[in-house]
Amino acid sequence: MELNARFGLRTAAFTREIPVANLFPLPQRAAALAALLKVVEQRQSAAFIAAAGLGKTLLLRELRDALPQVRYAVRYVKVTSLSKRDMCREIAAALGLAPVGTYPGLVRAVQEAIERRVQGDGVRTVLILDEAHDMRPDVLGMLRLLTNFEMDSRLVLSVLLVGQPPLAQLLRRPELEDLAQRLAWYGTLRPLTRDETRDYVVHRCTIAGAAATTFDDRAMEAIFEMGKGNPRATDHLARAALEAAHLAGLDRVGAPHVIAARASLQP
Ligand SMILES: Nc1ncnc2c1ncn2[C@@H]1O[C@H](COP(=O)(O)OP(=O)(O)O)[C@@H](O)[C@H]1O
Ligand SMILES: [Mg+2]
Incomplete structure (x- = not known):
């Protein structure tokens, strides 16, 4: 037998491999999903931090499914060992730019795209960085590229930093303080x-x-x-x-x- x-x-x-429709429903998951949806609707950014195995990545899949494709361009990146140049390429790709060229060229292209975007109100871009606790602080600091210093304190695209508890430590580093302050929501899942x-x-x-x-x-x-x-x-x-x-x-x-x-x- x-x-x-x-x-x-x-x-x-x-x-x-579990289809989103079959996920086990829990109030804390529904609350986290609602909060993440609100964050991206308001074009804000967030950190979502919980220990391994508690269901973060599955929740991101749920979030992706919940965002209408006509209004949101979602880019999901698992960031294990991302260099500054890789990070810049991911940001460029999330902004709809060709992720090619030299590093300084990419930085310039990203900054120009950000300036162009300040007025526009098209598709909302969401960059999900999963396993973000593995990021080097200088690479995480690259997200400052996305800041629109002239207009307000928001990031030009929604960035969701998702990872295990060392991510919280990373975000407490003095050189990342301005980034940490721009995050509109810090969420977690408990066992x-x-x-x-x-x-x-x-x-x-x-x-x-x-x-x-x-x-x-x-x-x-x-x-x-x-x-x-x-x-x-x-x-x-x-x-x-x-x-x-x-x-x-x-x-x-x-x-x-x-x-x-x-x-x-x-x-
Ligand atoms: N709501 C849920 N319904 C069904 N399975 C779940 C749920 N949450 C977590 N799991 C199970 O736990 C595993 C770990 O979830 P995952 O999202 O990969 O965790 P994390 O990204 O936090 O490490 C999944 O592969 C799945 O089998
Ligand atoms: Mg995961």
């Missing part, structure tokens, strides 16, 4: 509570076709104790626990399977 057949799964459960974690596991079972009762109460407790409400950790534990129960020939997951799962997930 195969694992999927045993648990009645139509698709693999607890995977990373799920015990009840939310249980509902999350049930939701992920149900959308994949499995019974809501696939994990017994003790298994749910163990998942919360070990995964601490982190959705990614919960996924990994739940998936490995399904396998452990399957190997034991059982169609219900108990705490021992979660314990075996954890052992299989540790270095």
Whole structure:
């Protein structure tokens, strides 16, 4: 018997590839999404900072889907090891410029485009920098290029800086103070509570076709104790626990399977 057949799964459960429509709804996610939408509607910028695995990147996907394509040009960049020149190219591309040429040439082209844009009111541009905690301070400082010093304190395009907690430290550096002050909203996500974690596991079972009762109460407790409400950790534990129960020939997951799962997930 195969694992999927045993648990009645139509698709693999607890995977990373989850359609936006199937996301687990949570008040804190809805609130963060609404706040981010407001930020970009007002052409402002924001920082969204939370630990790994709490659902930041998925929320960005949701945001992208929620923004009408006729009015918003969204550019998503995963910034791991971005140089100043790369950063400038990304900014240029977000502004609809050809991201080519020398570094000083690019800087000039960006600044000219910004001056032209001050009057215009066309498509709103959103630059999403994910994993921004990995950015070098001088590269992050490049965002100053986007400041329209003459008009007001806003950035010419909405920049969403998204990353793990070291991003907050980065933004507290004195040389980035002016950038940090221009961010209109600082958002975060917290780990799920015990009840939310249980509902999350049930939701992920149900959308994949499995019974809501696939994990017994003790298994749910163990998942919360070990995964601490982190959705990614919960996924990994739940998936490995399904396998452990399957190997034991059982169609219900108990705490021992979660314990075996954890052992299989540790270095
Ligand atoms: N609302 C949600 N619904 C379903 N799965 C979620 C949700 N939030 C997080 N996850 C799960 O957690 C994993 C981590 O989310 P992700 O957005 O990549 O986190 P981050 O970017 O904060 O590290 C996702 O791959 C997904 O499996
Ligand atoms: Mg992410």
